[in-house]
Amino acid sequence: MANTVHVALGERSYDILIGDGLLSGELTRLSAKLKLGRRCAIITDSTVRPLYGATVRDALAGAGLQASLLTVPAGENSKSLKVSGELYEHLATAQLSRRSFIVALGGGVVGDLAGFIAATYLRGVDFVQAPTTLLAMVDSSVGGKVAINLPQGKNLVGAFYQPRLVLADLALLRSLPEREFRSGMAEVIKYGVIYDAKLFELLEQRLDALMAKDMAQLAPVIARCCEIKADVVSQDERESGLRAILNFGHTVGHAIEAVAGYGGYLHGEAVAIGMLAAARLSQKRGGLGAADVARIESLLRRAGFDLTLPAVPFAKIIAPMRVDKKAVEGKLRFVLARRIGEVFVTDAVTEADIEETWNVSRR
Amino acid sequence: MANTVHVALGERSYDILIGDGLLSGELTRLSAKLKLGRRCAIITDSTVRPLYGATVRDALAGAGLQASLLTVPAGENSKSLKVSGELYEHLATAQLSRRSFIVALGGGVVGDLAGFIAATYLRGVDFVQAPTTLLAMVDSSVGGKVAINLPQGKNLVGAFYQPRLVLADLALLRSLPEREFRSGMAEVIKYGVIYDAKLFELLEQRLDALMAKDMAQLAPVIARCCEIKADVVSQDERESGLRAILNFGHTVGHAIEAVAGYGGYLHGEAVAIGMLAAARLSQKRGGLGAADVARIESLLRRAGFDLTLPAVPFAKIIAPMRVDKKAVEGKLRFVLARRIGEVFVTDAVTEADIEETWNVSRR
Numbered sequence: 012m013a014n015t016v017h018v019a020l021g022e023r024s025y026d027i028l029i030g031d032g033l034l035s036g037e038l039t040r041l042s043a044k045l046k047l048g049r050r051c052a053i054i055t056d057s058t059v060r061p062l063y064g065a066t067v068r069d070a071l072a073g074a075g076l077q078a079s080l081l082t083v084p085a086g087e088n089s090k091s092l093k094v095s096g097e098l099y100e101h102l103a104t105a106q107l108s109r110r111s112f113i114v115a116l117g118g119g120v121v122g123d124l125a126g127f128i129a130a131t132y133l134r135g136v137d138f139v140q141a142p143t144t145l146l147a148m149v150d151s152s153v154g155g156k157v158a159i160n161l162p163q164g165k166n167l168v169g170a171f172y173q174p175r176l177v178l179a180d181l182a183l184l185r186s187l188p189e190r191e192f193r194s195g196m197a198e199v200i201k202y203g204v205i206y207d208a209k210l211f212e213l214l215e216q217r218l219d220a221l222m223a224k225d226m227a228q229l230a231p232v233i234a235r236c237c238e239i240k241a242d243v244v245s246q247d248e249r250e251s252g253l254r255a256i257l258n259f260g261h262t263v264g265h266a267i268e269a270v271a272g273y274g275g276y277l278h279g280e281a282v283a284i285g286m287l288a289a290a291r292l293s294q295k296r297g298g299l300g301a302a303d304v305a306r307i308e309s310l311l312r313r314a315g316f317d318l319t320l321p322a323v324p325f326a327k328i329i330a331p332m333r334v335d336k337k338a339v340e341g342k343l344r345f346v347l348a349r350r351i352g353e354v355f356v357t358d359a360v361t362e363a364d365i366e367e368t369w370n371v372s373r374r
Numbered sequence: 375m376a377n378t379v380h381v382a383l384g385e386r387s388y389d390i391l392i393g394d395g396l397l398s399g400e401l402t403r404l405s406a407k408l409k410l411g412r413r414c415a416i417i418t419d420s421t422v423r424p425l426y427g428a429t430v431r432d433a434l435a436g437a438g439l440q441a442s443l444l445t446v447p448a449g450e451n452s453k454s455l456k457v458s459g460e461l462y463e464h465l466a467t468a469q470l471s472r473r474s475f476i477v478a479l480g481g482g483v484v485g486d487l488a489g490f491i492a493a494t495y496l497r498g499v500d501f502v503q504a505p506t507t508l509l510a511m512v513d514s515s516v517g518g519k520v521a522i523n524l525p526q527g528k529n530l531v532g533a534f535y536q537p538r539l540v541l542a543d544l545a546l547l548r549s550l551p552e553r554e555f556r557s558g559m560a561e562v563i564k565y566g567v568i569y570d571a572k573l574f575e576l577l578e579q580r581l582d583a584l585m586a587k588d589m590a591q592l593a594p595v596i597a598r599c600c601e602i603k604a605d606v607v608s609q610d611e612r613e614s615g616l617r618a619i620l621n622f623g624h625t626v627g628h629a630i631e632a633v634a635g636y637g638g639y640l641h642g643e644a645v646a647i648g649m650l651a652a653a654r655l656s657q658k659r660g661g662l663g664a665a666d667v668a669r670i671e672s673l674l675r676r677a678g679f680d681l682t683l684p685a686v687p688f689a690k691i692i693a694p695m696r697v698d699k700k701a702v703e704g705k706l707r708f709v710l711a712r713r714i715g716e717v718f719v720t721d722a723v724t725e726a727d728i729e730e731t732w733n734v735s736r737r
Contacts, residue, residue, distance in 0.1 A: 092458070099530065135534065161463060
């Protein structure tokens with residue numbers, strides 16, 4: 012049995028299915044139902060391929076589809092123009108037509124890359140997100156932001172391009188390393204802070220079962236996160252306003268990732284620290300109570316996050332914030348919490364505020 | 375004074391302005407009116423840059439905008455991932471933000487390439503088409519098809535991405551070489567055949583003045599072509615049906631370009647031959663009268679097209695048609711004329727039909 016979340020975007024609407032064991036059965040059933048064509052390419056990475064590549068390919072082949080499996084090296088470096096060029100040439104050589112589709116089988120990197128390829132190959136072909144990490148299930152696979160990197164920065168080339176279907180197969184989480192799983196939990200906690208006080212309370216009550224991957228408990232929580240993201244994206248597909256609230260904790264988080272070099276921190280690990288910083292800034296400039304800051308910090312610690320700030324001077328951490336894609340005319344934009352469950356976007360946070368928070372936190 | 379054609383695509387609607395001397399004044403006035411931001415990059419090629427690059431940059435700079443001028447080598451080879459990568463890095467290094475815009479100053483190659491960059495840099499920034507050839511004015515700058523090439527074929531990577539504005543400055547046609555101008559005229563004649571018998575008659579009456587670049591005569595003809603294209607695109611933005619009629623003459627035309635190697639024929643020269651082939655196939659399978667075939671052939675010849683078929687065996691010319699993006703499940707799709715001004719899409723044309731036409735035409 013699967014939970015279904017509908018993403019309402021007019022003719023670009025689609026469903027997210029969340030359930031245990033969806034990939035072998037539901038993918039072929041739904042690709043037929045959605046008339047996705049008889050040929051497809053599964054794009055995956057070197058980590059996921061040995062675990063699930065053959066299963067997915069065989070499931071599609073068993074239903075009579077021509078499915079080729081394309082594997083990129085695991086890691087952020089595959090989100091490049093070079094790897095994109097190799098994938099395009101594979102698709103063209105295999106003569107995949109406009110009626111073909113692409114399956115993104117992997118975490119955020121694969122979803123972003125395969126989504127970008129789907130958005131641009133033959134001016135756009137259908138694609139299905141099959142996220143294999145918790146982070147990708149609750150965040151990157153939903154909402155249509157696809158991108159690759161440039162030497163100058165992450166996600167600088169991309170598109171808003173919606174999948175036709177997202178299949179979040181919880182069975183895949185069983186093989187997910189604990190550290191990766193925890194990284195995803197940072198985004199889960201974020202949804203509680205930005206949108207849903209009840210979800211936050213639920214997480215406080217059930218964190219241990221969730222961290223132990225209790226599927227019965229996880230399913231509704233992941234579905235609720237997808238619902239929140241779908242809700243936000245439906246109101247602001249192209250990120251002109253509301254969608255910015257999804258970046259709570261990310262301004263500082265991205266800066267930490269940037270100074271540490273990608274790979275030093277997992278995304279969720281950097282975002283966890285960023286959320287604590289945002290909570291403290293919210294206390295100073297957003298009206299968030301000290302008790303709520305403490306609840307956020309406590310939940311992050313219980314999830315196992317190391318909230319120690321990286322040992323870099325403030326000047327190094329502020330530099331990437333100044334060139335953030337969301338900065339407007341040189342002003343920093345921050346998402347702050349008014350209370351748990353309600354946030355707002357502001358440019359009232361000064362560099363001095365951040366410096367103070369940064370230095371206090373390091374003591 | 376400028377003719378204005380509106381392209382009705384909901385929130386993606388835009389105007390095409392056609393007039394003499396628009397580039398210096400109207401570009402800055404309209405970029406302000408459309409709130410296109412204060413920074414932009416003008417993408418042009420090595421042919422156009424010495425003619426108009428400085429004029430456009432100075433006009434924008436004179437209005438207080440920060441405008442950088444990026445030049446790619448003239449020719450189809452610039453529609454590559456490699457050149458795209460160089461352009462992206464220029465934009466990122468110059469820190470062009472989401473509120474910046476791109477001006478495509480050139481012919482079809484520049485419009486396709488710059489449009490693709492605009493569609494994908496930062497997930498899409500505004501762009502303005504400033505076509506410098508007749509072909510680009512009446513065809514490629516209107517309708518939002520942008521793309522680059524792969525080694526496997528033309529336009530295999532791209533997007534449907536509409537400009538915010540198209541400025542067709544007729545003054546630029548004065549410097550356009552006669553052969554390029556004639557190439558554009560093939561598409562002008564095409565619009566008469568596919569959509570507008572009156573336009574076709576007008577072309578028959580005024581061809582000599584048009585070929586002599588009589589601006590007063592050219593302006594309404596170019597405007598009418600844009601209107602027809604806008605009309606077709608409004609009804610079928612993503613090429614799922616009607617838009618295919620724009621490919622009259624292009625199935626054979628593309629095949630001729632492919633076997634001759636790009637550069638052997640100008641696009642319009644290949645399309646002119648393709649239109650004659652399509653007219654003959656229309657007589658066989660579409661009900662087009664012999665008199666109308668003769669009118670089409672005569673108008674093409676009066677415009678100065680060499681309608682001699684390339685000296686290649688049929689087997690070579692049919693191969694690219696079989697892998698055409700529009701071919702469905704291996705069946706050729708052709709646009710045929712019922713009469714001048716009315717066409718339809720069919721898969722009733724067999725390879726034997728094409729071979730017969732090909733061989734008859736070569737005698």
